[in-house]
Amino acid sequence: MNKIDAVRPLRDAKPTGALAPVANYLAELHERISSLTAGKPADYIPELGKADPNLFGIAIATVDGQVYAVGDTEIPFTIQSVSKPFMYGYALQQHGREAVLKHVGVEPTGEAFNSIVLDEVANRPFNPMVNAGAIAVAELMRGADQAERIANMLALFSSLAGRELEIDEAVYGSELATGHRNRAIAYMMLNSGMIKRDPNEVLDLYFRQCSVNVTARDLAIMAATLANDGANPLTGAAVLETQYVRDMLSVMNSCGMYDYAGEWAYEVGMPAKSGVSGCIIAVIPGQIGICVYSPPIDQQGNSLRGIRVCQEISKEFELHAFNNRTNVRSVIRGDYLADLVRSNRLRTLAERKILAEKGRKVAVLEAQGALFFGTTEQLMRRLALLASDARYVIVDFKRVHLADSSARKLIVRAARAMAGGETELVFASMHDDGPLAPLARAFAEPENEKLVRIFRDADAALEWCEDQLLAYGAHGAAGTKFALSEINLFKGLKPEECRLLESIVQPLVFEKGDVIIREGADANLFFVLARGTVSVQIKVPGQGERKKRVASIGPGLSFGEMALLDGGKRSADIVADDKVICYGLRVQQLHELTAAHPNIMITILGNLTREFSERLRHANEEIGVLE
Numbered sequence: 350m351n352k353i354d355a356v357r358p359l360r361d362a363k364p365t366g367a368l369a370p371v372a373n374y375l376a377e378l379h380e381r382i383s384s385l386t387a388g389k390p391a392d393y394i395p396e397l398g399k400a401d402p403n404l405f406g407i408a409i410a411t412v413d414g415q416v417y418a419v420g421d422t423e424i425p426f427t428i429q430s431v432s433k434p435f436m437y438g439y440a441l442q443q444h445g446r447e448a449v450l451k452h453v454g455v456e457p458t459g460e461a462f463n464s465i466v467l468d469e470v471a472n473r474p475f476n477p478m479v480n481a482g483a484i485a486v487a488e489l490m491r492g493a494d495q496a497e498r499i500a501n502m503l504a505l506f507s508s509l510a511g512r513e514l515e516i517d518e519a520v521y522g523s524e525l526a527t528g529h530r531n532r533a534i535a536y537m538m539l540n541s542g543m544i545k546r547d548p549n550e551v552l553d554l555y556f557r558q559c560s561v562n563v564t565a566r567d568l569a570i571m572a573a574t575l576a577n578d579g580a581n582p583l584t585g586a587a588v589l590e591t592q593y594v595r596d597m598l599s600v601m602n603s604c605g606m607y608d609y610a611g612e613w614a615y616e617v618g619m620p621a622k623s624g625v626s627g628c629i630i631a632v633i634p635g636q637i638g639i640c641v642y643s644p645p646i647d648q649q650g651n652s653l654r655g656i657r658v659c660q661e662i663s664k665e666f667e668l669h670a671f672n673n674r675t676n677v678r679s680v681i682r683g684d685y686l687a688d689l690v691r692s693n694r695l696r697t698l699a700e701r702k703i704l705a706e707k708g709r710k711v712a713v714l715e716a717q718g719a720l721f722f723g724t725t726e727q728l729m730r731r732l733a734l735l736a737s738d739a740r741y742v743i744v745d746f747k748r749v750h751l752a753d754s755s756a757r758k759l760i761v762r763a764a765r766a767m768a769g770g771e772t773e774l775v776f777a778s779m780h781d782d783g784p785l786a787p788l789a790r791a792f793a794e795p796e797n798e799k800l801v802r803i804f805r806d807a808d809a810a811l812e813w814c815e816d817q818l819l820a821y822g823a824h825g826a827a828g829t830k831f832a833l834s835e836i837n838l839f840k841g842l843k844p845e846e847c848r849l850l851e852s853i854v855q856p857l858v859f860e861k862g863d864v865i866i867r868e869g870a871d872a873n874l875f876f877v878l879a880r881g882t883v884s885v886q887i888k889v890p891g892q893g894e895r896k897k898r899v900a901s902i903g904p905g906l907s908f909g910e911m912a913l914l915d916g917g918k919r920s921a922d923i924v925a926d927d928k929v930i931c932y933g934l935r936v937q938q939l940h941e942l943t944a945a946h947p948n949i950m951i952t953i954l955g956n957l958t959r960e961f962s963e964r965l966r967h968a969n970e971e972i973g974v975l976e
């Protein structure tokens with residue numbers, strides 16, 4: 350069990366400003382429910398009967414450690430039966446589900462917590478929430494001797510609360526002295542082989558676990574640990590495995606409130622557990638843990654105010670487990686075709702024309718949110734629709750933060766069914782070091798690796814698809830060599846003007862990774878690309894030296910041409926993607942040359958303006974499509 354190494358400071362801010370909606374509501378609720386004075390503290394354990402019936406606290410902890418507390422939330426009381434689900438979770442974690450199921454079932458009894466009824470067919474107590482089941486679970490605590498078992502039990506509760514907890518010796522003594530019914534249950538279980546060890550030793554641990562002192566705040570954090578898939582929201586410690594948290598919540602849901610469990614599930618709809626000291630915890634998975642403490646209890650042993658508070662919170666904030674707020678349709682952020690949205694690869698006029706005609710053959714489907722069965726089914730249906738018209742469908746996972754195993758299975762099945770068909774499936778932003786790592790791993794398996802092409806982002810995927818449409822094949826246009834007269838920037842120049850230009854160009858060769866232009870440097874040279882491709886990279890604000898690739902440029906295009914206009918500083922890095930051949934033109938020399946031949950400059954500036962206006966027009970169109 351994790352020992353608490355460093356308990357982070359509580360993160361609950363003052364209930365003012367933006368925290369007011371929840372805090373104010375709880376304060377009002379606390380005041381309103383304070384007038385409820387029915388019931389009285391449990392007294393079958395004499396020490397519990399001494400509790401002040403007016404004590405009343407409500408605490409809510411969020412999965413990221415914000416605690417809202419009102420009333421007596423720092424007063425210690427014994428945890429009692431609220432210890433049971435956590436001991437059950439511990440047993441599952443230590444011994445596995447199959448082994449634990451041999452010792453205790455998961456069937457609600459509809460009977461009181463101290464019922465002596467046992468499942469004689471399966472030879473085990475019915476569930477771990479009634480005393481019989483909890484005693485069977487207590488026997489599963491690890492430890493070479495009783496002292497070690499007690500220490501392990503305390504370490505479990507301390508790591509769940511995020512602070513060192515202790516046993517209330519007076520309550521423990523009182524339970525030990527009066528717990529004859531529990532003794533009877535334990536001996537009956539020994540008689541039928543449901544427990545094996547000395548019942549007094551097993552009961553000693555059970556009484557001690559019930560006598561651990563906690564506060565309402567502690568229990569809210571323990572409940573929030575369950576809401577947070579087993580990780581304590583204050584300390585970050587992964588106390589319980591997610592798969593076992595689900596098991597704990599299942600039995601809390603069906604058996605946590607004993608003979609009131611059905612009505613509770615119907616009305617409140619939260620997995621919960623009550624203790625005779627007057628505490629109730631309730632869990633809203635993924636959101637919050639709640640604890641109410643108020644000693645007066647009802648016939649079933651549940652805190653009266655506790656029940657009322659949970660009923661009201663559930664209703665006010667629509668927290669019943671079966672309130673459905675999943676919208677599976679939101680998985681599709683949007684889709685578009687490549688005739689209107691192009692990659693960041695700058696293209697020549699001729700290429701742009703081809704892409705405007707053939708771009709409809711490439712569809713991009715943007716997914717978002719969490720992928721589970723319902724959302725993945727929607728996504729695959731949309732994929733099928735797009736695939737019926739497209740040659741390539743790119744699925745962009747950039748905004749997906751989770752893909753569970755059912756999503757993985759469905760996506761792999763879809764990819765297998767599409768393999769070798771009319772439409773090629775292309776994935777983007779499915780990184781193997783992020784939340785989609787399991788999905789990426791599934792497609793790295795030998796039997797799946799050829800099913801789809803995977804690119805780092807949608808832009809790279811789109812660029813590849815465009816290259817297919819332009820029929821460049823695997824090597825792109827990198828092999829093409831352009832003459833000066835074919836470069837967009839020099840279109841319309843007379844042959845003798847081209848020759849004059851040729852006399853001042855410097856042929857330049859760069860190797861892959863060479864920085865051709867550096868951001869911030871003086872701009873006195875511009876380039877036309879004859880072979881290879883280069884990337885335009887800019888610094889990402891707030892991310893130090895990290896660079897982002899915003900465009901790529903291929904043969905027939907120019908770069909650094911802003912130098913012609915303002916001669917200022919470079920606004921981006923230009924890096925060679927592979928071996929690059931380009932022509933460098935010194936701005937100064939061009940000005941000298943064109944003093945005698947003004948038509949050269951007029952033609953170049955005309956081409957430049959046309960190029961900029963075309964890019965602007967296309968950018969506007971893309972913004973329209975992507976909005």
Ligand code: DON
Pocket residue numbers: 428429430431462480524531556559623624625626649650651
């Ligand atoms: O077994 C007992 O008597 C107690 N120590 C625990 C009972 C309890 O909290 C029952 N739940 N409402």
